[in-house]
């Protein structure tokens with residue numbers, strides 16, 4: 001059945017960890033709230049493509065199979081690309097269900113479409129030699145070092161929040177299912193895609209092949225938004241605005257910054273690597289590729305107000 005496309009802007013949303021929680025049960029409850037904010041945008045006529053993170057989830061899946069495999073000798077290991085696809089599947093399912101239910105409650109005649117997405121990366125990407133992407137649960141330093149020794153993992157401290165396993169996070173180059181995502185959006189669907197940045201794949205002459213890595217979802221969302229000239233890239237995280245002097249008594253919220261200003265703040269070290277820095281960089285990339293577009297960083301709760309220009313941090317050319 002054809003659905004009316006919204007009359008408003010086209011927006012790519014990247015959902016951060018606080019929209020999803022840490023377990024499938026917690027996530028099921030949290031996505032109901034997430035869906036309310038997404039449907040607020042849909043109700044305003046905005047055409048939405050929803051992308052989401054998967055760091056905790058992809059690590060959990062890979063870990064769980066590894067643990068079972070070691071303990072029962074029967075369960076297979078689950079390679080990272082397959083674990084990534086599984087995370088897209090169950091997160092996408094829960095998001096889609098929650099969005100559909102919320103639209104049903106409000107009498108909105110639109111539907112969702114989920115696209116399991118692959119993202120092309122280069123085999124010689126230097127990121128393969130320098131793992132940086134945190135996956136799975138937080139650990140103490142002692143536990144992390146024990147697990148690293150036992151499983152051959154690389155572990156690192158994650159932005160002052162504890163220790164985590166880290167894996168390679170190559171640069172996204174192309175979304176294989178891009179045409180499907182665009183056609184579905186143009187046909188009026190609320191598209192859930194590019195989860196976890198897409199499953200990283202290497203393109204050969206005659207095939208695609210999954211690789212053990214996890215792409216940064218904000219970077220893929222930025223590429224997706226620029227690829228179809230989306231009016232806005234919206235990165236939703238735990239803070240209402242990006243700040244300078246974050247976490248200090250001199251903290252000040254930024255309402256709007258140009259690419260040049262954002263670069264200046266980056267040079268001053270204002271945005272923490274592994275948390276706010278990649279988000280600001282993703283916004284810069286999008287606006288550079290599509291200068292008519294605007295990027296917004298805000299919290300889930302402030303998303304609809306941010307799109308109306310009432311809050312959040314805007315990054316523009």
Ligand SMILES: Nc1ncnc2c1ncn2[C@@H]1O[C@H](COP(=O)(O)OP(=O)(O)O)[C@@H](O)[C@H]1O
Nearest residue numbers: 016017237238239242243246270271272275276
């Ligand atoms: N300059 C800054 N301004 C605002 N938040 C910052 C800044 N530097 C670091 N942060 C932190 O970055 C976090 C967002 O990164 P992260 O938690 O990794 O994102 P995600 O929501 O995608 O999981 C914010 O919640 C905040 O704690």
Ligand SMILES: NC(=O)OP(=O)(O)O
Nearest residue numbers: 053054055196216217
């Ligand atoms: N793939 C990804 O960027 O996941 P997180 O946002 O959970 O780190």
